[in-house]
Amino acid sequence: MTRVHGSFFSYLYSYLETSPLPFGRHARHYNRGVFKRHHSIGPPIHDTASEDHPLSSHLNPLPTDYGRTLFADKATLTLSAGSGGHGCISFLREKYIDAGPANGGDGGSGGSIYIQAVRGETSLHKLAKRSLHRAGRGQNGQGKGKGGARGEDVLVQVPVGTVVREVSRHDPVAEEEEKRRIEAGAEEKTDEETRGTWRRDKWILYPSASMSEYATAEFPPLPRLRKSNLAIAQPKAPISLDLSEPMERPMLLVAGAVGGLGNPHFVSMTNRRPKFATKGEAGASITVELELKLLADVGFVGMPNAGKSTLLRALSRSKARVGDWAFTTLQPNIGTMVLDNNHGRPQVQAYKASGEPRTQISIADIPGLIKDAHKDKGLGLGFLRHVERAHVLAFVVDLSAGNAVKSLNALWSELGQFETLQSMKTNMETEKRVVDWKPLGSSIPSAPAHDRAMAGQNEHIEVGHSRSGSLPALPMAPISTKPWFVVATKADIDETQENFAELQAYLNALMNGTVDHPSKRKNAWKGPLAAIPVSAIRGEGVERIPEWTVGLLDS
């Protein structure tokens, strides 16, 4: 265990009291300077300290106090809209009317698939567990002109920050439409052909119809293909949505198919008692890839064992696993820091650009980063992928584990190299999609191609992603353009004051431009830099973090 100093250093408090607040315009902080032991920003936490385990607490938990981290940032779903119910073949039967008119109802339409981005969800693991979602089938029509009931809809709720991209689509109605269009254009049809034929997939017959009736039944031409009224509200294929805001109402993704027509639709001069009706259309199905583009408002970046998970626990009610060894955290933990729970004064009063009050901040505690993570060492690239998905980066530096400036530089160096690799990868992907095309098999190039060839150019064709293959990587904001600050943790440990002072001086030099940006990038974010000394294990000093984060989020 680390050695904990008996009382908290006074430098922490003097620093907190005198440090300027560059975001004062945006954020007002009410609790500044108020010292509370085991202070937590989140809602009141039931302290687990018991008589049996006097040393255990929310911030220094027993192994029994860990929550399981379930996390997935990708999921591939197949979403099937419901098929329509079949039309009904029925005739009115009443006393003294033995052969009444046709009165079969139409089939109900199939259920539709909706999507909604909601707050509170932070991971796609629940969706990743079940890949097939099928909306209900419409009920068949019934006698006495009763239509079938609609099929049940399916609502897919995803976290805010999810990107939805279509991988493939199977739409039987569109395919049939295309088929009919080709057939119609092929050649003139004889009378015999236009009369319509028996198609097992389209027509249903009266159950007690005799064989001769089947043989002699005259089918009208198939009715025009119909789509449900909802279909106009469907997003155009291929679907590509960036759900970066919570949605008040669900959005339609795939509309259910329409139901079949009951037999009254086919009454004609020649056939007054049609013994057939149409089947419901088959529902469309799409395969989409969901990917979390935005993980959290702030992401903790630090070496293993720096104290990130403890810090998350100090700021939220997270039950993140904490341990005195490297790689305790293997999956990101997402915590929510409540700024205003509408009980008394908010921790920080801030407003989003839209004017809406900011009531909470989401925090991602990301697995620890080691040297050469960009080469996929440790939890490597998987880890770095999550860093790309936070708005603001909080570098968590352990003051008791060597020189803090060196640690910060080591972290930045990994991020910088990762960024270089990413941009190289994006370039390669774009190159792969742009194919140099030369006319094949002809020694005499066509005139325009010939002209281009003469000019030393080939034709560039941009090839979209293959409909069945994998999708290109999501474009992300470069890490070095994100606002950042430093949380200097374990400040309760002896002799960390000088280390902190050096870190502070380094950040000042960075702000003044006397030293180069640690990411070695020209377009790096330029803004006020702060190092916030905290003791996460005691919950001391952490109250400055929400205030600073809000300032960076809203600036």
Ligand SMILES: Nc1nc2c(ncn2[C@@H]2O[C@H](COP(=O)(O)OP(=O)(O)OP(=O)(O)O)[C@@H](O)[C@H]2O)c(=O)[nH]1
């Ligand atoms: N003295 C002291 N110890 C701390 C503080 N914060 C965390 N620790 C201890 O440091 C150890 C590591 O803490 P974790 O929160 O698991 O660290 P982490 O950065 O999440 O580690 P990984 O998940 O492995 O990357 C634990 O034993 C904590 O109790 C602090 O502010 N002061």
Ligand SMILES: [Mg+2]
């Ligand atoms: Mg951890």
